[in-house]
Amino acid sequence: MRVVSGLFLPVLLAEVWLVTSFNLSSHSPEAPVHLESQDYENRTWEEYTWTDPRTEKEEEYWLRASQQLSNETSSFGFNLLRKISMRHDGNVIFSPFGLCVAMVNLMMGAKGETKVQVENGLNLQALSQAGPLILPALFKRVKETFASNQELDLTQGSFAFIHKDFDIKETYSNLSKKYFDTEYVPTNFRNSSQARELINHYIIKETEGKIPKLFDEINPETKLILVDYILFKALMEWMNLGLKAIPGDERKWLTPFDPIFTEADTFHLDKYKAVKVPMMYREGDFASTFDKKFRCHILKLPYQGNATMLVVLMEKTGDHMALEDYLTIDLVETWLQNMKSRKMEVFFPKFKLNQRYEMHELLKQMGIRTVFSTSADLSQLSAVARNLQVSKVLQQSMLEVDERGTEAVSGTVSEIVAYSMPPVIKVDRPFHFIIYEEVSRMLLFLGRVVNPTVL
Template sequence: MKTTVILLLMWVAFLAPLGRAQEVSSNITELTTKNIDFAMDLYRLIASHHDDNIFFSPLCMSTAFTILAMGAQGTTRQQILKGLRLDTLEQDERPELLAELFHELQANITQDGGLQLDQGTAMFVHLQFEVLKAFSAQIQKYFNADSFNVDFSNSKASMATINEYIKHKTGDKVTDMISKIDPLTQLMVVNTIFFQGKWELPFIAKSTTNQRFYVDKYNIVQVPMMFNDNNFYMARDTNLKIRILKLPYLGGAAMLIVLPEKTEDYTSIDDHINAEVFQGWLKQLKKMRMEVNLPRFKMEQSYEMHKILPDLGITDIFTSRANLSQISTVLGLQVSEVLHKAVIEVDETGTTAAATTTVGIVAKSMPFRFIVDRPFFVFIYHEVTNTILFMGRVIDPTKK
């Protein structure tokens, strides 16, 4: 018997945030720190396979595998939690603690109601397969999971049902996610995250012009370069020789652009980024007037995570050694594949809300310029908790 887990991260479009002051518990702060370190671990593994664009949702991945950990025991559970960097948070006397923390984190992210972020979990269960009631109740309680019965032996019908669910949960942005289903599949877990952000300070559409983007020393492409002139937050990391720019969204999220200096190769910082470094960047941000040039780009990235996660020590769950006895009493359950798909679309638009743009009267001499005309890193994060929702790197913005 096989269990298939599908993870996907969805779409980012339009762009703009500043959150209200909220109390974040020390446990949530620690969870966020662990999630950032997991995000960097996963990024480095993906980056080690190629030099192309990268985009994924670490929150989507960690949420889905925390759900699997709730259904696992023994070495299988230990490997998952260690791979996610969450093993130090676990308490034997409180086995539901991690689920409670993820539930609290989700509440923190969405409590303002202004952030358009929808994270969903669903179980698709084979007609003759019985999921333990305790497991169903837990993922419903902590992750608000939907549950559906499907006939996996009818691959075409079950595939259509699941793809329609994914399409609906992602605002029609991800279609035909599943291209094949093993008839032996007994359970499929789908985790989706959909984000749509509007810039707090929209770019000026009529100012977008085609400009050069230097992929490397030998490859130059033309990209539609957006323009904005406003008060933004920026920082420098002199050790890593990078500049950091924060572009806020309405509703409490922000995009962080990390741009290596022209003399630096973008791979030179890969081994140095961790939670401490990332959180340090956020603390160093200072507000200043500047001109920003950022490419308009769109990416769609897919990953077979079952081929990547074993390098984080998560191995047994993909083999006959898997212990998923908290999900079902059926013997032989194992995860056959983990699919993750991420889509991002960045353009000038917010809503037609030019009135929200801050206008200041300043003496304009030579403004500071932040020109993103070479490979850069992108992080989309929730400002109050510092939770990374999405991250990646853009090597060539003309390639989807």
């Protein structure tokens, strides 16, 4: 099985795509390894019943569970950032939420140690103890929260490209449709070039050409490819989806930058190297704080629709990597609680990012190994599960930032006075960014900008 995840996140002409695909390939039969776990791990979906909290009017339970889901997904994201940083120190952009959605979609087809490892690796083992369907139900509720906010313009969907003779369990396909809105597309993987063109056609269509070639090649032994996507859009008309942007309804910063003030300026890569970038400018009210312990500035840049970007900038150039070891949900909450709004001048660069990661290697380091081996137990997905395994998980991310808004980041200072935030914040050195949805507090995108001139 092969997994590919791509994320597109441009600005103002902007939409954000996370495309995650799982490619199931066959392998030689081998007895799967099982792990002792809760009784429900060995039950079929038909044997287990879990009731959505809404039907029991347990909204308090839903709020607690969704908050825990948000916290654990964020923790997973910070852990994953640290794994990525061990491999390279350049620009980073990925979606913890999108990757979790895709893995939970797949996890509904897993059992035993395979399932337990995915739960543990995603930090979702505690929540899953309430039942095997609570995680899909929680993600569905979060998606419904996003969908109810028209200003947010966050859209999700899922495709399942299934080989014509692959015996997928009806129970799994029904659950995937129910919780992830999965659309099934018959595909002949034996004709790998034709299958590649078909899948890429769907991806091109859904991303308006922003991801023109997700698959370079496809294994003819593939049985199923699951593609999950997230769209955070701005100036696009989605005629093929039956959705059309309202004229003038553009994604904007709540405090947009005026293009007339954008000028070329210096961005310091380190103590010795610098590049020229288009530097944007805005004067207005911004929420910010300064962390005295870590000596960093945090700037809050809200979007329309209850989405927010936090910009985290170290006081000294070159210290940004050291902060990653300490990034936690508790630290971020402390920053948010200490935020104060004040009038200030903000400068930050226009930039584009384009990143792709082999997430399967990173997930293995986080303890998710069995699903990628011949011991994978995907018996909830198919009766031929002994011949299935996940071979690859990829995530591709693209980010573009301009004056009017959508995914971008900023937060730096030219001078530091005592422990207070200066009235001028100039983003002219490497920084981190965190994009989250205010209501659910779900971490949508996470990354860092080391060189804004490099894709």
